[in-house]
Amino acid sequence: MFRVLHLADLHLGHRPDLPAPLQEEVCRERNGVLKAAVDLALDPRQEISMVLIAGDLFDHHQPEAPLVEETIRELGRLEAAGIRVVTVPGNHDEITYNDAVYRREARRWPGLLVTEPMPAKVATLNINGDACHLVAMAYTGGVSRVDGPLKDFPPAEGSGVTLAVFHGSLDWDGGERSLPLDGEALAAAGYDYIALGHIHRGGQKHLGRSQACYAGMVAGRSFADPGTGSWTIVTLGDGPARVEQVPAQVTPWRVVEVDVTAFHEPEELEAAIRESLDPGALMQVRLVGTIAFELALEGLQARLGHLCSYLELVNDTEGWAPEVLESLAAEPTIRGLFVRRLRAKLAGAAGPGEAELVRRALFRGLLALKGGGRSCRL
Known part of the structure; x- marks a missing residue:
């Protein structure tokens, strides 16, 4: 049994439409959300073994250099503590572009950076002595073959726990870059947990034996996009996935x-x-x-x-x-x-x-x- 902190849509670097100097204050708080997440994961009471980032960690594929350095430093704290880190690019911080942050910083990015352009088994990790199989993809324009909702997913492994991580839209086709995902096909794949990003309001859905979950945006961007105000922590490996929401200290x-x-x-x-x-x-x-x-x-x-x-x-x-x-x-x-x-x-x-x-x-x-x-x- 192990516990996972599921993050998505932090949109670090976003500048809210607020007057100065309040804009700077809120921007600093939003950019500090990752540090708060790392502190939470490092809290021994939480017993976190893995952090999944399901896309749109950044608000743009070219975030400012100081923010990139701070992000690598924070994720490096997790790796140094033995907590596994998995990062999936989204549609805001899309890996498609030659100057994308994930291409420039791939060699020193902490943990596992997913670059597969189509759904694939990307790794098997040893988590507390148990096998954790990861299925994921990073949408890449001109390479990812998206013609309607994706249906071709590798099946879950027979032993251990299988996690899928996607930044996409479940049972909704918002266009190729929204990465539409077919719910019936995901259910048939039989994953233990499907970590999703892209829908900021969060939410969960049972897909056969699988539990699919949008972590949602922790700290809001606007009145129309207010965020969830909570962290998503998942317990895996002992029966069905159990999802809990932990309050986050962010300005609502x-x-x-x-x-x-x-x-x-x-x-x-x-x-x-x-x-x-x-x-x-x-x-x-x-x-x-x-x-x-x-x-x-x-x-x-x-x-x-x-x-x-x-x-x-x-x-x-x-x-x-x-x-x-x-x-x-x-x-x-x-x-x-x-x-x-x-x-x-x-x-x-x-x-x-x-x-x-x-x-x-x-x-x-x-x-x-x-x-x-x-x-x-x-």
């Missing part, structure tokens, strides 16, 4: 939705947003529903932005309540004239499509006249 990206419809005063909305904020998180608050008062995003941002690591307010409301529009239309101002004219156009709209365009124009025009915007960043 969190999205919350606040419905403004129930609020009649700006102070009520501000209190609700304040209540939803996590001080240690990067926060996006999406406002939905119908507005019953004038919405001043910049003021909210100024008063609330310091309550968390980062705050982004996004206005996804449907527009102003009818009574608010009535009040605005009665104003002897340019804004009042704008509302009256757009409401007249809305009443005379030729169909649903034109009416929707007029509603959007009214909504966005009022935001502009109020000095607000669809989203406001601090």
